[in-house]
Amino acid sequence: xxxxxxxxxxxxxxxxxxxxxxxxxxxxxxxxxxxxxxxxxxxxxxxxxxxxxxxxxxxxxxxxxxxxxxxxxxxxxxxxxxxxxxxxxxxxxxxxxxxxxxxxxxxxxxxxxxxxxxxxxxxxxxxxxxxxxxxxxxxxxxxxxxxxxxxxxxxxxxxxxxxxxxxxxxxxxxxxxxxxxxxxxxxxxxxxxxxxxxxxxxxxxxxxxxxxxxxxxxxxxxxxxxxxxxxxxxxxxxxxxxxxxxxxxxxxxxxxxxxxxxxxxxxxxxxxxxxxxxxx
Amino acid sequence: xxxxxxxxxxxxxxxxxxxxxxxxxxxxxxxxxxxxxxxxxxxxxxxxxxxxxxxxxxxxxxxxxxxxxxxxxxxxxxxxxxxxxxxxxxxxxxxxxxxxxxxxxxxxxxxxxxxxxxxxxxxxxxxxxxxxxxxxxxxxxxxxxxxxxxxxxxxxxxxxxxxxxxxxxxxxxxxxxxxxxxxxxxxxxxxxxxxxxxxxxxxxxxxxxxxxxxxxxxxxxxxxxxxxxxxxxxxxxxxxxxxxxxxxxxxxxxxxxxxxxxxxxxxxxxxx
Numbered sequence: 297x298x299x300x301x302x303x304x305x306x307x308x309x310x311x312x313x314x315x316x317x318x319x320x321x322x323x324x325x326x327x328x329x330x331x332x333x334x335x336x337x338x339x340x341x342x343x344x345x346x347x348x349x350x351x352x353x354x355x356x357x358x359x360x361x362x363x364x365x366x367x368x369x370x371x372x373x374x375x376x377x378x379x380x381x382x383x384x385x386x387x388x389x390x391x392x393x394x395x396x397x398x399x400x401x402x403x404x405x406x407x408x409x410x411x412x413x414x415x416x417x418x419x420x421x422x423x424x425x426x427x428x429x430x431x432x433x434x435x436x437x438x439x440x441x442x443x444x445x446x447x448x449x450x451x452x453x454x455x456x457x458x459x460x461x462x463x464x465x466x467x468x469x470x471x472x473x474x475x476x477x478x479x480x481x482x483x484x485x486x487x488x489x490x491x492x493x494x495x496x497x498x499x500x501x502x503x504x505x506x507x508x509x510x511x512x513x514x515x516x517x518x519x520x521x522x523x524x525x526x527x528x529x530x531x532x533x534x535x536x537x538x539x540x541x542x543x544x545x546x547x548x549x550x551x552x553x554x555x556x557x558x559x560x561x562x563x564x565x566x567x568x569x570x571x572x573x574x575x576x
Numbered sequence: 577x578x579x580x581x582x583x584x585x586x587x588x589x590x591x592x593x594x595x596x597x598x599x600x601x602x603x604x605x606x607x608x609x610x611x612x613x614x615x616x617x618x619x620x621x622x623x624x625x626x627x628x629x630x631x632x633x634x635x636x637x638x639x640x641x642x643x644x645x646x647x648x649x650x651x652x653x654x655x656x657x658x659x660x661x662x663x664x665x666x667x668x669x670x671x672x673x674x675x676x677x678x679x680x681x682x683x684x685x686x687x688x689x690x691x692x693x694x695x696x697x698x699x700x701x702x703x704x705x706x707x708x709x710x711x712x713x714x715x716x717x718x719x720x721x722x723x724x725x726x727x728x729x730x731x732x733x734x735x736x737x738x739x740x741x742x743x744x745x746x747x748x749x750x751x752x753x754x755x756x757x758x759x760x761x762x763x764x765x766x767x768x769x770x771x772x773x774x775x776x777x778x779x780x781x782x783x784x785x786x787x788x789x790x791x792x793x794x795x796x797x798x799x800x801x802x803x804x805x806x807x808x809x810x811x812x813x814x815x816x817x818x819x820x821x822x823x824x825x826x827x828x829x830x831x832x833x834x835x836x837x838x839x840x841x842x843x844x845x846x847x848x
Binding site for chain 2: 405406408409410411414478480481483484485486487488489490491493494495497498499502503505506575
């Protein structure tokens with residue numbers, strides 16, 4: 297007690313304080329030029345002109361556009377978007393299902409009893425795996441840009457972009473869902489001499505049907521969102537219209553379109569729920 | 577020609593240099609023979625059945641099924657041989673969302689083309705045969721139920737009804753009675769033996785109920801610690817031998833994962 301009152305300055309000064317102040321100043325000195333280089337000027341958001349524009353844009357949101365001509369266009373483009381997502385996903389499934397069959401290790405006949413696959417089987421599986429990694433590591437937006445360059449503006453580019461990326465995703469996740477579900481039924485079928493496809497149909501699929509289904513519907517939902525983003529680069533659908541409305545700062549139209557997205561996602565959600573209940 | 581000829585067979589669990597699960601197994605089983613496999617938990621009954629069904633490769637010794645060494649055959653030929661051997665695991669291998677009729681007809685998958693298998697998923701190909709097989713286990717009324725609506729004992733009998741539809745020449749049955757009451761146990765064993773006799777199939781059945789094994793099967797093979805303790809006609813099996821076989825059996829709490837033909841896969845990978 298006496299020692300503390302004798303040296304009050306030693307108690308009050310935090311030994312780490314000087315170091316902390318130094319670090320903050322250094323960080324500011326280093327970061328300042330980066331802010332200058334990147335022209336980071338947040339106060340622009342709050343100058344009078346910007347505030348007025350933002351205000352108008354947001355005020356427009358309150359009353360979504362609803363004149364007949366616009367609504368007709370909206371319905372047509374929504375249908376277009378749903379069609380892009382659905383046909384893209386269908387094409388993706390055509391590629392993903394065979395790939396799933398190939399890379400699924402649970403259905404390996406050569407591993408039965410030995411726990412070891414034939415080198416050829418292993419090599420084929422690995423090749424298909426790499427192919428799917430390539431397909432899904434390129435974002436769908438990049439595929440869309442590529443196809444817009446090749447085949448021109450329009451929904452075909454969006455469909456192809458979704459098909460390629462989603463083929464990689466669906467194949468991988470399907471295979472993983474199947475591999476992590478209970479293998480007892482399909483193993484027994486294989487052990488009793490069934491073929492791979494038969495074991496899949498009678499053993500693995502009924503075991504994992506509901507997970508596979510809900511993942512597919514979720515991906516359809518993602519494809520709708522994806523097709524909107526791709527619309528911004530000219531791949532057709534609702535996205536392309538939204539791009540135009542955004543550039544024209546037409547808040548009412550953007551607002552209507554956003555409402556349509558919410559409705560589509562809610563629809564997908566409901567659909568998935570009903571299907572799951574039927575399968576459950 | 578004998579169904580099986582095993583000479584000095586050693587079987588290890590897959591993945592790992594662990595102690596052998598089966599050692600020095602010497603066994604000759606003639607076509608049409610019926611035998612019961614008894615022994616304490618973890619003695620290797622399930623591993624032996626998995627080996628006999630070609631779903632587990634032995635590591636040493638000679639192994640012949642229908643006069644050929646299956647592990648010397650090509651993969652396709654070995655897989656065709658698997659269709660001659662029917663393994664009914666202790667846990668019925670039935671997906672919960674499948675219908676009973678589909679699960680039973682799955683016995684015919686090795687003979688079906690993929691197209692027939694697909695069509696049968698939509699409209700069952702031979703519901704009459706499935707119904708007859710189920711009726712022999714008192715399950716005829718469950719033909720179009722879903723598997724997850726069945727009780728444990730019903731599922732077990734449903735798995736055995738699949739066996740009746742399989743054209744296999746050797747029937748390997750793992751603990752078919754573990755979920756059944758005494759009356760159903762009698763019915764089940766009688767049905768299995770009748771079926772095997774009717775088509776001159778070899779029947780190998782692992783059992784925990786020694787009295788039932790002795791009353792139904794002419795030949796008893798006893799396993800203990802992965803070795804054959806005795807292999808005798810039932811007349812020569814004495815109560816002392818049975819007592820010695822089960823002596824000092826470990827309490828069930830510490831028994832290894834042995835109640836599932838496919839459990840050999842469990843040793844690989846991480847667990848939660």
